[in-house]
Amino acid sequence: MSVKESLKDTSVRLSEATAGDFFALLKPRVMALAVFTAFVGLMVAPGAMDPVIAVIAIGAIAVGAGAAGALNMWYDADIDALMSRTSKRPVPSGRVAPGEAFGFGLVLSALSVMTLGVLVGWLAASLLAFTIFFYVVIYTMWLKRSTPQNIVIGGVAGALPPMIGWAAATGAIGIESLILFLIIFLWTPPHFWALALFKAGDYAAAGIPMMPNVAGQASTRRQIFAYSLLLAPIGVLPWAFGFTSGFYGLVSAALGAGFIWHAWKALVIPDKEMKPAKALFAYSIFYLFAIFAVLLADTIAMRAFMSAGG
Ligand code: HEM
Numbered sequence: 001m002s003v004k005e006s007l008k009d010t011s012v013r014l015s016e017a018t019a020g021d022f023f024a025l026l027k028p029r030v031m032a033l034a035v036f037t038a039f040v041g042l043m044v045a046p047g048a049m050d051p052v053i054a055v056i057a058i059g060a061i062a063v064g065a066g067a068a069g070a071l072n073m074w075y076d077a078d079i080d081a082l083m084s085r086t087s088k089r090p091v092p093s094g095r096v097a098p099g100e101a102f103g104f105g106l107v108l109s110a111l112s113v114m115t116l117g118v119l120v121g122w123l124a125a126s127l128l129a130f131t132i133f134f135y136v137v138i139y140t141m142w143l144k145r146s147t148p149q150n151i152v153i154g155g156v157a158g159a160l161p162p163m164i165g166w167a168a169a170t171g172a173i174g175i176e177s178l179i180l181f182l183i184i185f186l187w188t189p190p191h192f193w194a195l196a197l198f199k200a201g202d203y204a205a206a207g208i209p210m211m212p213n214v215a216g217q218a219s220t221r222r223q224i225f226a227y228s229l230l231l232a233p234i235g236v237l238p239w240a241f242g243f244t245s246g247f248y249g250l251v252s253a254a255l256g257a258g259f260i261w262h263a264w265k266a267l268v269i270p271d272k273e274m275k276p277a278k279a280l281f282a283y284s285i286f287y288l289f290a291i292f293a294v295l296l297a298d299t300i301a302m303r304a305f306m307s308a309g310g
């Protein structure tokens with residue numbers, strides 16, 4: 001049933017889009033992991049936070065992330081129609097009108113920022129607004145179509161969520177939240193370039209200057225490997241700074257070694273099947289989830305141990 005029918009108001013100028021179509025605009029699967037990193041940033045921040053305020057904060061950040069996704073899909077509808085991976089999305093497939101996607105994204109952006117500001121804090125709200133702006137305007141509208149460094153710089157937007165969560169809990173920007181930012185910032189290029197390696201044909205069809213299309217496969221694989229060498233030790237920094245126990249240090253080091261191993265395989269065995277690149281892409285998502293999950297678990301365990309007088 002379309003939203004229009006459910007509104008039982010035929011005067012509403014809506015297309016036949018369903019609630020599911022609007023939900024798809026939010027990029028739920030991608031943004032779920034981004035919001036998880038914001039949740040961890042909020043939970044590992046020092047000090048107790050009212051659980052109700054914490055739920056409101058995470059809810060607002062999730063709506064803001066979805067809003068950014070909707071605005072990205074509104075603006076990218078022209079190139080999404082040209083790529084097999086994205087052509088079935090609500091706007092290029094005609095299920096949602098561009099104006100609806102734009103209005104939906106804009107309203108959710110305003111609602112999420114205002115809610116976070118009024119009910120939680122204006123530093124977090126400002127960071128959320130900046131993240132949405134950076135992803136939609138700086139990355140989607142400008143960098144994505146103009147430079148192979150698009151996703152490196154655009155990675156700022158993807159790396160900000162843990163800082164938003166931390167700011168929601170503390171009203172400040174802490175050194176640990178900067179480390180969490182750095183982990184995601186260095187994680188983004190190998191994460192995305194692994195996908196771009198086996199989606200290079202799509203990006204060529206859409207005329208998007210992704211690294212494999214500009215610098216070639218071999219250079220991209222070398223750059224992926226270089227970033228993995230940077231990322232692995234940075235992932236261990238929360239332990240090196242004394243923010244976690246040795247358990248996090250061990251697991252994050254093992255996860256980082258796994259990242260280097262997958263990046264190495266994508267470098268040395270560039271088979272036509274792109275199997276190593278696909279494995280690296282999948283591992284990159286597992287890596288980010290796992291390192292933030294272990295950080296959360298380690299922090300909770302450390303706090304329990306301390307409060308037990310350990
Ligand atoms: C500028 C930064 C980023 C770029 C260019 C990028 C690019 C992409 C692309 C193109 C996909 C495939 C999506 C699809 O086909 O629907 C993807 C998948 C994914 N990305 Fe990223 N990504 C970025 C940052 C992030 C961040 C920060 C996170 C989470 C913290 C993330 C998590 C994911 C997840 C979970 C998937 C799998 C979604 C699925 O299976 O549908 N990405 N990424």
Ligand SMILES: CC(C)=CCC/C(C)=C/CC/C(C)=C/COP(=O)(O)OP(=O)(O)O
Nearest residue numbers: 030034061064065068131132135157158161
């Ligand atoms: C709180 C908040 C605002 C969070 C946002 C976090 C964020 C910016 C995540 C990046 C998500 C992503 C898939 C970017 C790629 O866009 P793309 O256009 O290159 O991907 P596409 O081709 O699949 O559309």
